[in-house]
Amino acid sequence: MALSRRKMLKKAAAAGGVAAAGGGLIMAPQVAVGQAPAQLTGTQAGRKFKAFVRHGTGASVEELKLLAIQPREVLVRTQASAVCYTIVGGALATTPVQQASIPNHSGMGVVEAVGPLVKRVQVGDRVVVPGTPQCGVCYQCLHGRADWCQFLDTAPAHPMAEMSDGTKITEQASLGGLSEIMVVPEEYCCPVFTDLPAEQLTLLGDTVGTGLAAGRDLVQIEPGWNVVVQGAGPVGMGAIQAARLQNAGQVIVIEPIKARREIAMKVGGTIALDPNAEGNGLVTKIRTLSKGITDRRFAGGRLTTNAVPDGADFVINAVGSDWFPPKAEVGPDPTAILPLQQCFEFTRAGGHIVMLGVAWRGNVSFNAAQFSNRGRTFYSGQQGGLNMLRDIPRYVKLIEKGVIDMKSMVTKTYSIEQTREAIQAVGDRTVLGAVITFV
Numbered sequence: 401m402a403l404s405r406r407k408m409l410k411k412a413a414a415a416g417g418v419a420a421a422g423g424g425l426i427m428a429p430q431v432a433v434g435q436a437p438a439q440l441t442g443t444q445a446g447r448k449f450k451a452f453v454r455h456g457t458g459a460s461v462e463e464l465k466l467l468a469i470q471p472r473e474v475l476v477r478t479q480a481s482a483v484c485y486t487i488v489g490g491a492l493a494t495t496p497v498q499q500a501s502i503p504n505h506s507g508m509g510v511v512e513a514v515g516p517l518v519k520r521v522q523v524g525d526r527v528v529v530p531g532t533p534q535c536g537v538c539y540q541c542l543h544g545r546a547d548w549c550q551f552l553d554t555a556p557a558h559p560m561a562e563m564s565d566g567t568k569i570t571e572q573a574s575l576g577g578l579s580e581i582m583v584v585p586e587e588y589c590c591p592v593f594t595d596l597p598a599e600q601l602t603l604l605g606d607t608v609g610t611g612l613a614a615g616r617d618l619v620q621i622e623p624g625w626n627v628v629v630q631g632a633g634p635v636g637m638g639a640i641q642a643a644r645l646q647n648a649g650q651v652i653v654i655e656p657i658k659a660r661r662e663i664a665m666k667v668g669g670t671i672a673l674d675p676n677a678e679g680n681g682l683v684t685k686i687r688t689l690s691k692g693i694t695d696r697r698f699a700g701g702r703l704t705t706n707a708v709p710d711g712a713d714f715v716i717n718a719v720g721s722d723w724f725p726p727k728a729e730v731g732p733d734p735t736a737i738l739p740l741q742q743c744f745e746f747t748r749a750g751g752h753i754v755m756l757g758v759a760w761r762g763n764v765s766f767n768a769a770q771f772s773n774r775g776r777t778f779y780s781g782q783q784g785g786l787n788m789l790r791d792i793p794r795y796v797k798l799i800e801k802g803v804i805d806m807k808s809m810v811t812k813t814y815s816i817e818q819t820r821e822a823i824q825a826v827g828d829r830t831v832l833g834a835v836i837t838f839v
C-alpha cells in the first residue's frame with residue numbers, strides 16, 4: 401500500500417530518532433534559539449512616568465503611576481511618537497471627557513517588560529507600534545488585508561495607569577503614544593533591528609508609513625506611470641517617495657503650502673502645483689501633463705474623436721481637511737470634498753485611485769456613466785493597506801540604504817513638556833513632521 405507523504409515523513413523522523421516520547425509527532429513544539437521566549441520580567445506596577453493626558457475639560461502633562469500589565473501585553477519605554485493631524489481636535493478640545501486618556505495612535509521604543517503569554521517580542525527589542533494591529537490569524541489577516549485586522553475591534557481598553565487622585569487612564573486606540581510608557585497588546589508590536597533614530601522610525605507606524613504602503617500594497621505603481629499625489633503632508637510625502645521608489649514617470653504633487661511643495665520636490669516630486677494658483681484649470685492641467693508632449697498616442701496613431709478622458713494612471717488622495725484654520729496657506733476647500741471630486745477627474749479611464757484621508761464629512765458625487773463604465777478602480781485602506789510585519793522591516797532597510805528619505809520628514813522634535821505646542825503646530829500646519837522624543 402502506498403504511503404502518504406505525511407506518513408513517510410513520520411517514518412523518516414522516527415527512524416532518525418527525531419520523534420521524542422510522543423512517537424507519532426514529527427517534532428515536538430519548542431522555542432527555536434533566538435526566537436522571543438515568553439518571559440515574565442515583572443509588571444513594573446507602581447512605576448512613575450510622565451504622559452500628556454486628556455482629562456476633565458482640558459489636557460496636561462501629568463505624572464502617572466503604572467498599573468499591572470496583562471498576560472499578552474508589552475510594556476514599551478517610548479523613544480518617539482509623531483503627532484498625527486487626526487488627533488488634534490480631540491487632544492486640544494475643552495469639552496468634558498468621561499474617560500481620561502493618553503492621545504495619539506503610534507510610537508516606537510524599547511520593550512522593558514512582557515506578559516507571560518507574549519511571544520512576538522522580548523525585553524530589549526526596539527519596536528514600532530503602529531495604529532493598526534496585525535494578529536495574523538483573523539479573517540482579514542488571512543485574506544491579505546492585515547490593515548483591517550479584526551483584533552482592532554477587540555483590543556483591550558482597560559486602564560494602564562492612574563493619576564495621583566486615583567483617576568484611571570486609558571490609551572487612545574489601545575496604544576496612545578504621547579507618554580514615556582506605552583502598554584500595548586503584542587499584536588501592535590513590530591520589532592525592528594536597527595540603530596536608526598527613533599524620530600524617523602516612529603513615522604513608519606502612522607503617516608509616512610501609510611503613504612509608502614499606498615504606492616505598493618493596494619495598487620502597485622508600474623514603472624513609467626503618471627502618479628498624482630494630492631496633499632503633501634506626512635502621508636502624501638510617503639506616497640511621493642513610494643512613487644519615486646517604484647520608478648513612476650511623473651510624480652505630480654498638488655499642495656497649497658509652499659514649504660511643503662519644496663520638500664515634496666526634494667523627496668521625489670517631478671512637478672508641484674499650487675491648487676489655489678491653478679484654480680478651475682487644475683483638472684485640465686493634470687490631464688495635459690499626463691498626456692505628454694504629443695497628442696499622437698502611438699506610432700502612426702491618429703487623434704481620436706472618442707471622448708476618452710486623458711488623465712493620470714494613479715491618483716493618491718492624501719488631503720487632510722482644514723478642520724482647524726491653518727496658519728500656513730489654506731487649501732481651496734476646507735472640507736476637502738473638492739479634491740476628492742477632482743481625484744476622479746484626474747484619473748484616466750482604467751486608472752487607479754487610492755484614498756487615504758480620514759474623518760470626511762459630506763457627500764461626493766460622480767458622473768454615473770463615468771463611474772460605471774470607465775474602469776477606474778477605487779481603493780481605501782487603513783494605513784494605505786500596510787502589512788506591518790512585512791512592510792516596516794522592508795522600509796527600515798530602505799531608510800538605512802538612503803533610498804527612503806526619512807530625515808526630511810522630521811521637521812521638528814519636542815520634549816514631553818512641549819506636547820501641547822507640538823499638537824498646536826500640527827493643527828496650524830506650520831510643521832510637517834512633529835515628533836515628541838523621550839530621553
Ligand SMILES: [Zn+2]
Binds near residue numbers: 486
Ligand atoms: Zn494617524
Ligand SMILES: [Zn+2]
Binds near residue numbers: 534538539548550
Ligand atoms: Zn488579524
